[in-house]
Amino acid sequence: MNVITKSVQLPDGRTITIETGKVAKQADGSVVLRMGNTVLLATVCAAKDAVPGTDFMPLQVDYKEQYAAAGRFPGGFTKREGKPGDNEILTSRLVDRVLRPLFPSNYHAEVFVNVMLLSADGVDQPDALAGFAASAALACSDIPFECPISECRVARIGGEYVINPTFEQMKEADMDIMVGASAENIMMVEGEMKEVSEQDMIGALKAAMAAIKPMCEMQVELSKELGKDVKREYCHEVNDEELREQIKTECYGKAYDVTRQALDKHARAEAFEKILEDFKEAYAAAHTELTEDELEEKCAMMDRYYHDVERDAMRRCILDEGIRLDGRKTDEIRPIWCEVSPLPMPHGSSIFTRGETQSLSTCTLGTKLDEKLVDDVLDKSYMKFLLHYNFPPFCTGEAKAQRGIGRREIGHGHLAWRGLKGQIPEDFPYTVRVVSQILESNGSSSMATVCAGTLALMDAGVPMKKPVSGIAMGLIKNPGEDKYAVLSDILGDEDHLGDMDFKTTGTKDGLTATQMDIKCDGLSFEILEKALMQAKAGREHILGKLTETIAEPRAEMKPQVPRIIQMEIPKEFIGAVIGPGGKIIQQMQEDTGATIVIDEIEGVGKVQVSGPNKESIDAAISKIRAIVAIPEVGEVYEGTVRSVMPYGCFVEIMPGKDGLLHISEIDWKRLETVEEAGIKEGDKIKVKLMEIDPKTGKYKLSHRVLIEKPADYVERPARRERGDRPERGERRQRPERGGDRRQRQDRGERAPQRPSLGDIMPQENNEPKDFNDSLDKMDF
Structure with a gap:
């Protein structure tokens, strides 16, 4: 392998490396471009001859990103790369628009340029490197090409122009421009800005040209080192210079007159076309010796030559007289x-x-x-x-x-x-x-x-x-x-x-x-x-x-526009609104007819409620607010009895929030059972939130405080006053029962022993009796 490596530095010190001679060697030209952990493979192949009748440059540029480059699986059922996405198509167009004008005008062989993303860590943006890689592949081939080019992205960050910024840097940019150029001339510009001035854009183009020039010079060195500075010979057009001159002489004046007539698009096209058709008829009549195939070949030449005549007539009319095809001035806007x-x-x-x-x-x-x-x-x-x-x-x-x-x-x-x-x-x-x-x-x-x-x-x-x-x-x-x-x-x-x-x-x-x-x-x-x-x-x-x-946006949207309300809820309530398996949110949507979408953004639940009318949206919002509302001590709620227990009942005071209404808090009179108060599941009852347990978060409710206390009501004494309880760390004093074990031992007394099973079960002749019989005689 004859592996050759070249590198170029960006203004901030990062390095772009071009390597050729190691992989894809059967292509006419191939390079591997590396910048950090971003790696691209660019190849170019061209047919030896043109397809007969081709009068344009059949160039095809394809940029493809492999999901494996970022360690990802493709989506979809097949789990493999399919048709190109919008991002790949847009990058292909960026490269195509710079390369296409640099092929010779008479070169019509099919050329295929493929750029493939092989590795990416999400730091550097690979689309800014695709044009550089494609041009370097052409420089390593013998395909006719006017001069090397390159592309770079320019962003303005904090008032400074940055070449090929990272994804992270782009978040702070107010200008994002992709520039394609040769060492001397700008070929292509595309980008977006946040309302910047024209002078700022000129500054970005100058920064791009300064960065692109060494990239182009490096490609020239690479081409010479590989011996590819001499390009292949080709002959894709047969020309007749005498015919070219004849068309120019006979058709230029007529085309110039049409240019000055300010015709509309279709009338102008018909007028230009008639000039060519008349010339073809006259030429055929004057050259009857030509065969049909020879005349067809001459007509193909006439089409090319007459295109140049039209071009020259239009351009000279504008430059010499300031008259455009539709009669406007150079700075005039159409109606x-x-x-x-x-x-x-x-x-x-x-x-x-x-x-x-x-x-x-x-x-x-x-x-x-x-x-x-x-x-x-x-x-x-x-x-x-x-x-x-x-x-x-x-x-x-x-x-x-x-x-x-x-x-x-x-x-x-x-x-x-x-x-x-x-x-x-x-x-x-x-x-x-x-x-x-x-x-x-x-x-x-x-x-x-x-x-x-x-x-x-x-x-x-x-x-x-x-x-x-x-x-x-x-x-x-x-x-x-x-x-x-x-x-x-x-x-x-x-x-x-x-x-x-x-x-x-x-x-x-x-x-x-x-x-x-x-x-x-x-x-x-x-x-x-x-x-x-x-x-x-x-x-x-x-x-x-x-x-x-229309001077400004309409203040009111049209009736058919779905209405949307946005609100925020605490992060911890997102699960409560959605419910297990989406049960609660789906039920709310079914009940109200609204559409509810929840996202967690920056630690807050962003809720978007949309519906066909205001009533459905309001109903959905009220349900959500009820779920996320926090009960307050001292507030009165109308709750629903969810379950009845011997010691009280559980009352739902808010969606998903139940509290215990103890049997003693139902009424002022003493109740033996909850049923005495006539309470059953599903009943509505007003309750007051008395206390929220700080440890468990449980709610203590009361109904009796909301009704009038009877005049003869006597508060029952508590079972034990708090003052009777020992303080923490003190031993509870037991009542005197003959002293503790240690005192009895000091007096020589024997502590009473618990009866054993043998004492309880009498035996005769020391023979065990039937165990069940013994149990029957025992007095428990």
Whole structure:
């Protein structure tokens, strides 16, 4: 084995080690990354040739977490890892978005990147290391790749930027950003913040770049040492430069004219498509010598070349004339209209439309039983705020069936969730679910989800701290030119043909989430700052439209919303409320129609009572309070006789709390039996709590003190006055009975002996008689 190990230090002194040549050697490239007790294996394999007809980069990135890494069993019936969870999909997307732009544009072979978590102690966060491991595996292979990259997490803790913080450190962070970059350029940013400023975010990006640069340099050294700095040759495209130039000459002017016409999405697409179809028809008519297969091959080239023509026409129109595809200025927002409560029965609903992008969102409020269980390898918790994003094909006019949820839906929904979740109060008792149905799409449907979600939450009466809006920014910058344009509220085509897709969400006081993908080289921090400030102005404009529609959360929830009341009970009463096997709590729910959930949090019982109406909730609360109430000496209770004994009866004065009503405390007159008082099981009787035994906690009750004392009543004397009892430590003096044994021995007297069995049983001739006969004659 040719094992090579490289390491790099983080700013706080922790070390990340990369090892290759020991395991998974049949892959094109493989490394084992180690940081503390966290270990990841990354492998990469690429096909030698491209599938015919492929004109895109078929890259597949899979991040998987093994439950054995943390010493856990997977849940479910099969007890093995299954389909990837949301956390694994989101991490895969983070890696994919950084790697994809760095493959050559004419490289179309299938590439599979697998990153596997093999060991984790719950201290370091493995998702921040996945991008570094994947790029290092590519550096150890001969797969064509522009330059190594790495990823790191940046958190701001106590005003300081921390690289790759631990799980424990993240509890104190007000910023959580994942950054992917090469040694020179930022490629990807995604994260959430607690209303931080744009300058704070720029500072986090600079800290990330400083940490990533040595990681990339280390990969270059590793590649050279393995002899993998020279990449494999490939030929996945056949080009015709003469045809490329012909298309540019004949189609560029026409495409530029369409760009300036400010058409809507479908009309513009049809106009662009007609230019290409006309060229193909003319070309086929002029080249009748070509066979059908040769003409088909030429048409595939035309599609690629014309895409570049469209791209150049759009970019030059913006850079030279400041005219966008829909006729807007670079900082102009499309027309917006909003509506709340378009649907009668959801707890909250809204429609948000910005240009040709539209989201119909609903908000549903549930109880604690509706919380989502997160069962990841390193995270087992419950989630109270859920946001789901759906992107049906009809929203873009596509005629195809809707399949299951894809990675795109999960990623876009997660970004919107990050943008909104910080504005829902932590003590809000409801579980909240927002669902965004995208009905139209032409640019930034995830940001439309944030805006529609804000409206739906406020329509449902969720007491949001502040409303949140979102916007997507674009960038046009040609290599070698100083001229650039930052675009507000980008269209789908501007995203596809542009150099940046930069989404930000925030309140009036700061950023709450961001996602940025950059496709160009040399993006300066000056351009980033300009984009952030222009985005802030756009967000504030959109926020004004939202607050015009609904200024603040509704004071009253809709009638169909289940009501919830929260209360706290002492920890020691949790078992009493639940009862053996849940018997008491189930009976309370059956009697009242309410739902009762109890959790122990920080040594206190947190009780959540929900029900369809106020009456059922009040009934359940009264029953719970009766259980947890503590009886007080001197208080009068109306109790229920639970059992009758010869010496008295037991009376339940509170649920689960019985006291003894002694026979002498029933009435002023002397009773020989409890039945004389006419008391039987199930009777109601008023009693007064006279005493609580400090040792046993037993309750002493009295009924007679609640009735008038007879005038001729004479208190019976106690059997023994307390003063007659000997003090502790004194011997009890027995009455004089001829002196004790020692005195009798001094007088020479013999102490009387107890009779033996032989004395009691007379014998004749010293022969034992029948024992039963003897007993019959005995006088006991």
